[in-house]
Amino acid sequence: MASMKDIKRRKESVSSTQQITKAMNLVATAKLQKAKQSVLEARPYFEQIHKTISSILATSQGINHPYLEKRDGKKVLYVVISSNRGLAGGYNSNVVKLVTKHIRENQNDSTLVIAAGKKAQDSMKKEKVELLDAYNGLIENPNYEEAKKLSEQVVDLFNRKDADEVYVAYTAFHSTLSQEAKLMKLLPLSPEDFKLENEDDNQAMMNYEPSEEEVLNYIVPKYVKSLLFGTLKESAASEHGARMTAMDSATNNATEMIDKLTLLYNRARQASITQEITEIVSGADAL
Template sequence: MASMRDIKRRKSSISSTQQITKAMKLVSTVKLQKAKSRAEETTPYFNHMYATVSSLLKRTGNIDHPYLNKRDEGKKVVITVTSNRGLAGGYNSNIVKLIANSDIPKEDAQIYAIGSKGADGLKAKGYEIKVDNSEIMEAPTYDDAREVCDSVLKAYEEGEVNEIYLAYTHFKNTVVHEPKLLKLLPVEVPEEDGVEEETPKNTALMSFEPNEEEALAMIIPKYVTSLVYGALVEAVASENGARMQAMDSATSNAEEMISDLTLKYNRARQGSITQELTEIIAGADALS
């Protein structure tokens, strides 16, 4: 059984750790409120952007464009969005597992990492880290997303890669965060649930001015950039939500450990007092 001194020292150490986790929880809560508001304000725009481009592509007809055509040769780029800091539960490891368990072969994958934790985890699993833009996660902006997309789209247009994916954590609410893997290019038109009634309005082909190729060359990069920026915004909110939950659990666990150690300390102290009384009584009996 541990001595009273050891128990007291351990209890003091856990109390210090508990103060740290409480402070980190408070900081994460404040950051989460700001990130959550930002995510809620920007999500409608990205949802409408996705719906608009999907609707547009459904009515383009058979257009021969690099952003729409599938290719067999080339690498598969995965833009990963994680954090630069740990202590966020399974937030970072879930993205690493998502990519590792996907259908993307490790030898064909090139990682464009945004967040050092994801880059380190994928590098340890043998993935090629093509570009590391971890500094973006400190304060992500639309311009940062555009720079990343410009470099990736350039490699796609030059034929170095044949597919582009985006791995990030979708922010549903404060306690629910869902890792997602989206295919950005070549653009695929999502299938409708159920049968839509055919009318002249929804079956007429889209009319482009000046032409389809130039219009798509402008629209698709903005579409991809918007999705990447939306992922950055949601990832920041998800990170702070995950860290807040992790620190809350750590604080609760520390409280339970302190209670358990307090009980053990009191028992050890009571045993020590009982032993001393027994020795005093035994000594008094011996003298008498």
């Protein structure tokens, strides 16, 4: 059995750690409320653009556009969204595993990565994947202007055919206790992903001026911007939710450990007192 001094020192160490995890839990909870509201405010804009593209593809025929063209090459660009810090459970590792699994399964000719978050940047370097750029400040406080820069870089790489396919890896926010790592295809657009929910909406053919191609040329970059902005918002909320859950679990584990150490300390103290009494009685008998 460990000495009383060692147990007491261990108990103080765990108690100190518990105070830190409790503070981090409170901070994450406060940030989560703001991030959750931001996600809810951003969703309608993305949903409307998605509906507009769905309407164009459903009510038009024979559209030939670079954003819809499936290329033969296998140059793939991944936008990987993670956090800058750890202590968030499996939040970062789940996204990285999703990307690395996709890379191995598809055997790309070349793989490029744009990282949003230090954890993604570090992990991709370990995987020896070419890191094209990093937006580590973007995940802390996602804003539309920074998301616009990222989306313009992505669209430009696709238009110059430096990337034949573009994917974004992020963590979707479902609830405080539920977050899901996802890999979504950004470009080229697949008509199968833009089905109208109401089949009656695609009955009437529509005319676009100057043309469907020109409308897509204008709206698809906006769609990419809104999608990246939305995934950044979702990932930020998911990070706070994951960290809150992880710190709450760590705090509870620390409480259980303190209880066990308290029990061990009391047993050690009782054994010490019993030994002292035994020594006193033995000494008295000897006299």
